[in-house]
Amino acid sequence: MVFHRSSCYCKDSQIHFRMSLKDLSKLELDGGPVLRSILWGLTHALIKATRWASGVGQFVAWLLIASGISMIFGTTVPFLGSGVFNGMWIVFMGWFLQNAASQSYRRILVQDILEDVPVKRMMLADVPAIPGNMAAETLVNNHIVGSDNREFIVSENEEPIGLVTIDDVRKLSPETRHATPVREIMTPSKKLEVVAPEANVSDAFDRLQNQDIHQLLVMHGNKIVGLLRRKDIVRWLELQSHAG
Numbered sequence: 001m002v003f004h005r006s007s008c009y010c011k012d013s014q015i016h017f018r019m020s021l022k023d024l025s026k027l028e029l030d031g032g033p034v035l036r037s038i039l040w041g042l043t044h045a046l047i048k049a050t051r052w053a054s055g056v057g058q059f060v061a062w063l064l065i066a067s068g069i070s071m072i073f074g075t076t077v078p079f080l081g082s083g084v085f086n087g088m089w090i091v092f093m094g095w096f097l098q099n100a101a102s103q104s105y106r107r108i109l110v111q112d113i114l115e116d117v118p119v120k121r122m123m124l125a126d127v128p129a130i131p132g133n134m135a136a137e138t139l140v141n142n143h144i145v146g147s148d149n150r151e152f153i154v155s156e157n158e159e160p161i162g163l164v165t166i167d168d169v170r171k172l173s174p175e176t177r178h179a180t181p182v183r184e185i186m187t188p189s190k191k192l193e194v195v196a197p198e199a200n201v202s203d204a205f206d207r208l209q210n211q212d213i214h215q216l217l218v219m220h221g222n223k224i225v226g227l228l229r230r231k232d233i234v235r236w237l238e239l240q241s242h243a244g
């Protein structure tokens with residue numbers, strides 16, 4: 001009989017646990033946008049409304065975590081009860097909600113700021129070109145040191161054949177740079193990820209993050225027109241979020 005009651009208690013706890021996770025998912029997906037819309041209407045500032053809505057979610061999350069810790073140490077919390085198991089369960093729910101609110105804020109903020117922004121508005125239009133037979137040491141001394149350029153189109157016979165970056169040069173030892181032409185360390189054109197100038201920056205940023213790459217080559221037809229760098233998008237996001 002004792003074993004039977006324990007089994008029922010465990011099954012009930014698992015059911016409540018699954019239901020709670022489902023309720024938390026609904027809170028993130030449904031409650032967040034509704035609250036954000038209300039705050040947006042009141043403040044007329046989308047980024048500020050997004051930040052405040054996320055703040056409410058994180059406040060509730062930390063309240064749950066604090067309540068769960070109190071329950072673990074024997075305090076009875078109204079509507080939540082007491083006990084070690086229940087307290088640990090509430091702490092976990094609070095942790096889950098805090099992470100969800102934080103990730104949701106970052107995701108929505110990026111989407112809001114980059115919405116309808118074309119790649120051509122944020123790309124680096126003037127990408128310097130260098131010949132493929134240039135030594136890596138010459139590239140460092142004459143083109144990288146004393147400038148902000150970190151990416152270079154490699155060309156031969158006035159045709160682009162690849163892209164070389166400062167990260168490619170760093171893979172070489174200083175002793176071999178003078179004898180290594182950049183064509184040997186570049187990324188060939190056929191292996192480069194490309195994007196159209198009219199594409200949405202939000203989608204391009206997703207590609208940069210998902211593929212863990214630093215830049216996308218911007219091409220109009222068969223012509224290279226620029227370079228979209230992840231660091232430029234991040235800088236834009238920081239400026240726009242602070243402005244909001």
